Amino acid sequence: MTTATTHEADGRTVRAKQKRARRRQTILDAALRVFSAKGYHQTRIADIIEEASIARGTFYLYFDSKTAIFHELLEDVLTRIDENVAGVDLEPGALPVREQLLNTVRKIFSVFRADRAFAKLILREAVGLDEEVDAMLDGFYGRLHRWLSDSLRNGQRIGLIRAGDTELTAWLILGSVKQFAALVLTTSDEDIDLEQLSEVILDFNLQGIRAF
Amino acid sequence: MTTATTHEADGRTVRAKQKRARRRQTILDAALRVFSAKGYHQTRIADIIEEASIARGTFYLYFDSKTAIFHELLEDVLTRIDENVAGVDLEPGALPVREQLLNTVRKIFSVFRADRAFAKLILREAVGLDEEVDAMLDGFYGRLHRWLSDSLRNGQRIGLIRAGDTELTAWLILGSVKQFAALVLTTSDEDIDLEQLSEVILDFNLQGIRAF
Amino acid sequence: MTTATTHEADGRTVRAKQKRARRRQTILDAALRVFSAKGYHQTRIADIIEEASIARGTFYLYFDSKTAIFHELLEDVLTRIDENVAGVDLEPGALPVREQLLNTVRKIFSVFRADRAFAKLILREAVGLDEEVDAMLDGFYGRLHRWLSDSLRNGQRIGLIRAGDTELTAWLILGSVKQFAALVLTTSDEDIDLEQLSEVILDFNLQGIRAF
Amino acid sequence: MTTATTHEADGRTVRAKQKRARRRQTILDAALRVFSAKGYHQTRIADIIEEASIARGTFYLYFDSKTAIFHELLEDVLTRIDENVAGVDLEPGALPVREQLLNTVRKIFSVFRADRAFAKLILREAVGLDEEVDAMLDGFYGRLHRWLSDSLRNGQRIGLIRAGDTELTAWLILGSVKQFAALVLTTSDEDIDLEQLSEVILDFNLQGIRAF
């Protein structure tokens, strides 16, 4: 009897928490849609609450401010990409390097493709916004850069990567990847052959452009 | 008499026009400083007129709006870079391709270095601002891309550039250049050896990263 | 059986009523604390329900509005003081007038001292709030005034009080008492010798300040 | 010629300053009217700008905030009264003390009567508003109190004032004066005989109420 009641109470609490989490997500989703459609500055709180079909005050029950929800949104997106990159195993042996890199490129782009809105957030809306956002992006790109330069040094050690300034080279690779992502973003047609494109970008980074 | 008066009037007109042009430039300069220091949205008209030491209303005698002056500023910057790129002669013969490309890379960066404010404008402030600015940037990058892909095709024809998707590759090169520019922008120390860096970026694009 | 049930029901009803009354009082107490600590306008319903440890909606089961609970609170306080004053017996004979007045002064201040919060409510929070509160305070001070002027007239009749405008004088006495109360309120030290102060205020009102 | 131009320029500046000062005053006057009519909290910026017939933004050209204009208004009023009290000469000799005090009482009330709105501000709107206002009022009443207690001590020295706690007594006098002011404020009829009332309040403070 007592247990039942307890369960019931627990059930209520759990359900309430779930409901709250669901609503939070609803608002986040709506905000992402609006932010990526209109841009951060063109987006009014009014737009978000309308998109989310909630009242003005409700928004502030879940988020402190327009800035706060954007930061959270951005953090979510960055984390999601981080996880895809972090999962890559660069231990020598296993798959050929080319195959592994190809996997990473594929993964990153699949995240972007999953929702173009994410990409727009990172590549357009979050650029030059405020210092905190700058720091978040710097951190994100910094992590990617570190992973890339580490990989390059690894490659040099085992003789797969030619000698050179790994730090700088890592930035250049990152730049080409970002541009590629921006390209995918712009190209509205879904007939992009990501598989083929991934190979092109990889080969560009590996071999460069010269004939020999 | 009449002629004299006319001359005088002409002189006046000319001098007035010059004065007007000078004042315009003063305001543009001031605006560039403020925009790149505080960012587009954080910049108030009040900031610009204070920096330019003019009255509020005077601003609107020279520019239609905050948007308008930013657009003009951006156009100036983009044109300046365009000219440096457009001036490159890619006729087969002449200098070795590597040398020519190196020249172009050097020129582009010298424009950026001339005033970091320009770079910030293009790489940060103008990103995700509004549709017209988007169009301007698209046009600018589009021209760079076209020039790059034309060059690549040229290179393929004369056997210097390996076969491949020239369109996509041109974007990737552009991406690495942009990232490089952003890097130069961030690195506040003036001890950057642009000469050496230019070679690294060029070699990256030419040879890629692999050992063979 | 039926009786039993009825009894039980009655018991339940009574207990429920008591519980309800107790809760009401809990909320009133909490509200008094918060109102006098933060002031009426700085107090949010959120503050009251937190102080009372009840849910938001519960508040409205017991009181109609923020205004309503303040009114009730104020009425409670005013009534409490009224009772102390009303209880004074000024029939000629009995105690000497000075002793009687001293008793009244003592009583009033003891009410204030019992809880500074009360005093703050009357002397600060309720001032200039809204028309209904104005009316309550007017009524309260009006009753005090009437009682004072009646007393003065009585005093005149038996030759204890000098001739003069009893109406106006009553207001002046009231003013000095209010100021005194405010003084006690401000003086945070508990080492105030109310006994001595009561005499000073009484003598001030009786003899004034001149040497002869 | 030059002087003329200079004069003209000066004239312009002077006129501009005057105009600005006039407008400031217009807004202050309007604000005083509204604050005293509706109370501080019931007053919206919208009410003030409507009363002053200015645009929303104009208000903020002259005052930082709703709080700021109220503070300035209050300071003005307090200063005006201060000046009337400060001007009193209590040097022994000259006029009889009673006459001097009567003058002060008259002056203070004439300030109040000049505009009931002032009185309402001090006695009602500014009570329990915020800490800064509290400090202003405390300072104001503190100065009055100091002046009163100094005067009392002076009177004691020359044998005009009986022995007693001058500090406390000064507060009591102040209390009676405040109450009196409040009374004048409430009594909307203009047929108040301030001359007679001033005497009553003075005699109350001098002789008290008892027959002997």
Added chain:
DNA sequence: CATGAATGAGAGTTCATTCAT
């Protein structure tokens, strides 16, 4: 009865732009 998530009217303030001088 109790709860607390949801509501939405309404507030103060900012700032690009206009216009009388």
Added chain:
DNA sequence: AATGAATGAACTCTCATTCAT
């Protein structure tokens, strides 16, 4: 041409109150 006071639309955020559970 130059000035800067004036404008008012539009914004974000608060909080007393309601109501479904």
